[in-house]
Amino acid sequence: xxxxxxxxxxxxxxxxxxxxxxxxxxxxxxxxxxxxxxxxxxxxxxxxxxxxxxxxxxxxxxxxxxxxxxxxxxxxxxxxxxxxxxxxxxxxxxxxxxxxxxxxxxxxxxxxxxxxxxxxxxxxxx
Numbered sequence: 001x002x003x004x005x006x007x008x009x010x011x012x013x014x015x016x017x018x019x020x021x022x023x024x025x026x027x028x029x030x031x032x033x034x035x036x037x038x039x040x041x042x043x044x045x046x047x048x049x050x051x052x053x054x055x056x057x058x059x060x061x062x063x064x065x066x067x068x069x070x071x072x073x074x075x076x077x078x079x080x081x082x083x084x085x086x087x088x089x090x091x092x093x094x095x096x097x098x099x100x101x102x103x104x105x106x107x108x109x110x111x112x113x114x115x116x117x118x119x120x121x122x123x124x125x126x
Contacts, residue, residue: 004030007121008052012036012068013084014060018106022055025110029117039063043071049079053120058085058092069099080120084108 009031013019019035026033036042038061042054054072058065069081083096083103096103102116 003118004121006051007031007117008048009033009055009117010036010042010047010052010079011055012039012042012060012065013055013057014038015057018057025113026055026117029114031117039065039068039071042068049077051121051124052079053117053124054079054081056081056083058083058096059087066095066099069101080124082113082116082120 007030009026011019011022011026011033013022013035014037016037019037023033023035034045034047036045040061040063056065056068060068063071065083065085072079072081081099081101083099083101084106085092085096085103086106088105102120104112104116
């Protein structure tokens with residue numbers, strides 16, 4: 001049994017190649033993964049939250065990652081979020097730091113994602 005066997009990852013990114021590559025990586029860690037191409041698609045799926053985590057791109061289509069995070073907060077969701085983005089600028093950094101959630105700048109090291117997931121999984125599966 002892997003440390004992530006009972007852990008579900010929801011991945012929201014509008015880039016199909018990122019969804020495919022990250023999904024494979026997460027599965028190699030032992031995670032179960034569902035992918036979505038937009039915030040709206042994620043919301044329509046009405047996902048179950050126990051023992052789960054949301055890996056969320058910031059720059060999506062109509063609703064941004066920040067918009068989805070705010071919506072989830074507004075409806076009382078407590079799903080942990082890890083932001084990912086290709087935009088490595090001061091404005092984006094400030095906004096991500098303000099959210100208080102972990103974030104990674106693409107491209108990021110597999111090991112860094114693994115470490116963040118270990119921390120999140122340990123916190124929510126206790």
